Amino acid sequence: YAPRAGCPLCTVASAPNPPALATPRVSCAHASGDPAPPQIIWKDDNVTAYVETNNPVSSKGHVIIALNLHVPSIYAFSSADIPLLVHIQSLGIHLLRSLDPASSSPPLRLSPAVPTTLQPPRCPEPFRIGFITPPFRDSKIPITDHVHAHAFIGPPHLAGWFRGVAYSSLAWYSIDDLIAEIRESTSNNRVKSSYPSSDHTTPTARPIDFVPSAGARSGGADGAEALVHPIPLP
Ligand SMILES: [Zn+2]
Numbered sequence: 001y002a003p004r005a006g007c008p009l010c011t012v013a014s015a016p017n018p019p020a021l022a023t024p025r026v027s028c029a030h031a032s033g034d035p036a037p038p039q040i041i042w043k044d045d046n047v048t049a050y051v052e053t054n055n056p057v058s059s060k061g062h063v064i065i066a067l068n069l070h071v072p073s074i075y076a077f078s079s080a081d082i083p084l085l086v087h088i089q090s091l092g093i094h095l096l097r098s099l100d101p102a103s104s105s106p107p108l109r110l111s112p113a114v115p116t117t118l119q120p121p122r123c124p125e126p127f128r129i130g131f132i133t134p135p136f137r138d139s140k141i142p143i144t145d146h147v148h149a150h151a152f153i154g155p156p157h158l159a160g161w162f163r164g165v166a167y168s169s170l171a172w173y174s175i176d177d178l179i180a181e182i183r184e185s186t187s188n189n190r191v192k193s194s195y196p197s198s199d200h201t202t203p204t205a206r207p208i209d210f211v212p213s214a215g216a217r218s219g220g221a222d223g224a225e226a227l228v229h230p231i232p233l234p
Pocket residue numbers: 003004007008009010011069070071145146
């Protein structure tokens with residue numbers, strides 16, 4: 001995955017140091033109406049995170065966690081990337097806690113020692129961490145083809161209806177679900193018990209609910225099967 005020229009996230013990811021740690025530079029870019037430079041709050045070998053200050057969807061906090069590599073699609077993820085996804089999930093929770101005024105956790109320290117566990121915690125309410133799946137994207141954030149997670153403290157009340165579609169169940173792929181999907185696709189647990197709805201308001205639906213004949217049988221009430229080739233009894 002080579003950097004793509006002109007990709008805003010490749011530019012951010014290639015910044016040598018978080019600006020907070022670098023020498024403050026005199027700039028009038030913000031005053032002249034240009035977007036403020038990204039406020040990078042995390043950088044490690046795999047990801048770079050910054051606070052979305054120009055067009056956050058929530059006034060409580062909106063962080064973008066970008067892969068350092070220019071990976072164009074979340075569908076490039078495989079089971080080998082589960083540790084990375086779990087890292088993004090843990091990091092997102094950690095960063096949102098550091099932004100959340102309602103949280104009493106200690107302030108963020110720039111350290112790569114984010115605890116990752118084998119079974120990640122579900123993203124706690126009201127935090128939301130996930131990806132916007134193509135062809136949807138956040139119309140206010142000029143990133144097109146560089147994989148990045150959005151982490152914000154819900155609800156996305158600053159997004160209007162049009163932008164809100166990208167954060168609705170139509171386009172939103174929560175990182176919890178993505179991790180579960182990849183795990184499921186590489187394990188024997190084919191039937192998942194439930195899909196938590198991404199916005200936590202609509203009823204949950206299970207994949208098996210979409211198979212009309214799942215669990216159905218044809219036969220008599222006495223147990224006699226009417227199938228052409230019934231499974232022979234011992
Ligand atoms: Zn890029």
